[in-house]
Amino acid sequence: MMHIDARGLRCPWPAVRLAKALRQGADAVTILADDPQAPAELKLVAAAAGADMSINTDAVAPTFVVTRRPVGNTVFTQSP
Known part of the structure; x- marks a missing residue:
């Protein structure tokens, strides 16, 4: 799991860092x-990358957890 500390950064920088992590192939990211x-x-x-996001607000700063959705079945069978 990749971790990004974007505290103190104003948008769009947290989103830019998340997008970069997802482009680099991260399957799960905490921000x-x-x-x-x-x-x-x-x-x-997260939605643009086909990922889900949850928020944990119990911490000092909100923690966002982004995880990629599993890829569906890409194999198609032909019926006789």
């Missing part, structure tokens, strides 16, 4: 971000 715009922007980046 610490305290910008009020971060939840909406991170959710958009």
Whole structure:
């Protein structure tokens, strides 16, 4: 799992860092971000990458967890 500490960074930087991590192939990313715009922007980046996002607000700064959805079956069978 990749970890990104984006506390103190204003949007779009937390979203830019998430997008870069997903482009580099990360399957799961945790992001610490305290910008009020971060939840909406991170959710958009996750959705565009086919990933799900959850938020843990129990920590000092909200922690966002982004995980890629499993790829569906890409093998098609031909019926007789």
